[in-house]
Amino acid sequence: MSLGPGIVEKIAQARADLRMGVPVVLSDGQGRAALVLAAETLTAPRLRDAQQAGHDASLAITARRAETLHARAYDGDLARIDIPDGADVAWLQALADPSGDLMTPLKGPCITLRDGPADLHRAALTLCKQARLLPAAVVVLVDNAEKKAQEHGLNLLDIAQAAPHLAETSPLHEVSAARLPMAVSEAGRVHVFRPEDGGEEHYAVEIGRPDRSRPVLARLHSACFTGDLLGSLKCDCGAQLRAALDQIGAEGAGVLLYMNQEGRGIGLANKMRAYSLQDQGFDTVEANHRLGFEDDERDFRLGAEILRRLGFKAVRLMTNNPKKVAMMEQAGLDVVERVPLKVGRNAHNTAYLDTKAKKSGHLL
Helix, strand or coil: CCCCCCHHHHHHHHHHHHHHCCCEEEECCCCCEEEEEECCCCCHHHHHHHHHHCEEEEEEEEHHHHHHHCCCCCCCCEEEEECCCCCCHHHHHHHHCHHHCCCCCCCCCCCECCCCCCHHHHHHHHHHHHCCCCCEEEEEEECCHHHHHHHHCCCEEEHHHHHHHHHCCCCEEEEEEEECCCCCCCCEEEEEEEECCCCCCEEEEEECCCCCCCCEEEEEEECCHHHHHCCCCCCCHHHHHHHHHHHHHHHCCEEEEEECCHHHHCCHHHHHHHHHHHHCCCCHHHHHHHHCCCCCCCCCHHHHHHHHHCCCCEEEEECCCHHHHHHHHHCCCEEEEEECCCCCCCCCCHHHHHHHHHHHCCCC
16 A cells, blocks of 8 residues: 555646746656756746756747747647757746737747657646646756656656546546525525546536436536626626526526636636737737647536536537537537527627637637
8 A cells, every 4th residue: 555646646746846836857658757847937046957957958838839939840739949058047938928029029049859759848738738837848858767856856757657647637526515595596506526636626506406317408617707706898708607697597407517717728827918918919819829828728528527427418508619519529418409698798808709709610
């Protein structure tokens, strides 16, 4: 019996370490290993020490960010930028963070690497994304990974063992539930689901007593601090949340899933960075790409799992997003009807909604 962490716990520890600026050691199990530091939380002393401890230092960025920097992404989904002698933290963070792109458009030199495998760099970017950090990581190749990890007390992660857990959704378990009378219905009940990997908890708001043998009216709603709580006019999220609850309450039965996937899965800090880029003239999709993210980083399979755990097999899904329908069906949930939810358009978000329709396929 071992009291030590398993691979899932080690992944969670690695995400936490990167958020705090602590390096992690990644190994491919075939003799290659690297010290990895998140560019966003990088400090000068740790950059210096990492470069002294290893060799062939590079900055891993996604192909989306590389496109903005006009850097060649020889590895397809990412680029490995060679870190020249004398490069400091400010230089690296300027490549990672697009906030200053318009003020200093000429960055670099961005000499990208094309030889050798990029698996360690790919895993580093995945961990940064899951930690809700900018998707950019300093990767310094090292010899004798176990010795390096033990010497500095660092977390060592075998990416071959970690790969399935990084790609798949973590199993969810209901940890608590309680009755909650609400304005739309006094017959409300909130279920809290917690993933095994230490990620954010998600909530299911059950209204009435939905018949498990029939398709349930449901809304899969992603958390939006600015729209849901502050009444932001930049998006339609708050209006959709309230309209969905009203409609479920009017029908007398249904489920609203409140998923903690803020900013289409990039986190609130990165969402605010995207908002800042929108103020510079970029649309919502362009802003995400300049940050290094895809249009949408959410995982809708989590919603399908929660509905299944609540006993539902079919759903009438309240959404304007056909991709959400497709992903729910791919996850094994039968979507028998897409129920439109067209609310919340105003003078501040018209361009945003038009971009979602044009570039992301929303039916608005």
